[in-house]
Amino acid sequence: MKDLFFTGIGSAFNPKLGNNSAFIKKNKNLILIDCGGTVFSRLQELNMLDRVDKVYIIITHTHPDHVGSLGEVIFYLYNILKKKATVIYPNKEFIQRFLSNIGATTKQYYLESENIVKVDDDEFGEFSIEFLPVSHVKTIPCYGFIMNIEGESFYYSGDSNNIENRILMMLKNGELHRVYQDTCGLDYKGNAHISLRKLKELISIEYRNKVYCMHLDQHITRKDIEESGFNVVEQYNGF
Secondary structure (H helix, E strand, C coil): CCCCEEEECECCCCHHHCECEEEEEECCEEEEECCCCCHHHHHHHCCCHHHCCEEEEECCCCCHHHHCCHHHHHHHHHHHCCCCEEEECCCHHHHHHHHHHCCCCHHHEEEECCCEEEEEECCCEEEEEEEEECCCCCCCCCEEEEEEECCEEEEECCCCCCCCHHHHHHHHCCCCCEEEEECECCCCCCCCCCEHHHHHHHCCHHHHHHEEEECECCCCCHHHHHHCCCEECCECCCC
16 A cells, blocks of 8 residues: 555644645545545545545544534535445544534435444455544544555554554554654643654654654644654645
């Protein structure tokens, strides 16, 4: 599997980089990770939705920069393209309530809602998503996940101010091909996101080449990240 592609790589308060959202596309099937306020317009700019048959949308949490245009994607697929997105999120009651509150009915989408979701897709083959609770905010449930697809595994943090020991051990043991980590420049007590300083404390230099920083705020630069030995995700502008 190739690296993830990103429609946007910015934090909620860094709109020039777009809301952080990643995807994997294979032929006419699409896996989308999060769907913030800028995502639907980016997908339209890229003419991506009109060229797919199946759309899976993995949601990490329900902050607006991660679900702000989820309704638009669901409605566009259902009403215009006559297709139904599959929403993947581990807390069934919570996500159904959220979708109901924005006007989406259960007939307009499919829902996969388990801690470990396994999918057998005609393009991607069998893939799995294991959700892990992460430390971000106390007001809503927040998750990262381990994804196994096409013989590779990666960890995607969602928004988090820490990395669990299990993920660090999997990285050190070679069980993860990549780690996609929410990273910011701001560094203060109680920050809901992980600072570059803390990331350097958690991950020693020999493992940093497998870590890709995303969800960037205005207080961090590509140079800061790369000089620390980490990678920076790239914003996708078309094949």
